[in-house]
Amino acid sequence: GEEVAQTPKHLVRGEGQKAKLYCAPIKGHSYVFWYQQVLKNEFKFLISFQNENVFDETGMPKERFSAKCLPNSPCSLEIQATKLEDSAVYFCASSLTKTDTQYFGPGTRLTVL
């Protein structure tokens, strides 16, 4: 598509439950980036993909967070055993190349109760 799509728009989970977020990049874009925005503060980089390969995962909390980009499927970000501090808006962005402009999706608001 012509826009980055993210689902769901909102997600509510009890502490300890699993959360899974999805992102469909712009058609033809090879790079996907995930960012976390907590309490309207600046965006924190989590992970990026070049097609289905992890490109940079330096921002990922390794213990409970995982992500995938499989061929012909939306990319996903999964949080096992969510904690209160995971409450945030998670944005996905895609770009043609690693240095091209990143275009953002509308975000998924995760609320952990």
Place this chain on the structure above:
Amino acid sequence: DQQVKQNSPSLSVQEGRISILNCDYTNSMFDYFLWYKKYPAEGPTFLISISSIKDKNEDGRFTVFLNKSAKHLSLHIVPSQPGDSAVYFCAASDSGTSYGKLTFGQGTILTVHP
């Protein structure tokens, strides 16, 4: 370690006047800078960018200026319109080592009064 800083949390401007949003950075490896606009409950929308080989880039009402020696960039909006009211984020990347990831500032809330 805040590598990109927007020191003004908010800015209020009259319609038709110029809006100037500022951004400072500390990492001298940053070589690509972008401005995004964000409305509540939406994703950031790309506005304009500038490479470190330039000192100015213009697109319609939006101009970005880059002062590499001062590690400072600014976004000028002329003339400002009420629809420009939003949060503006400055972002930077280092194409050599950061694999494209963006480092964002904290944002500046721009309010344009009719």
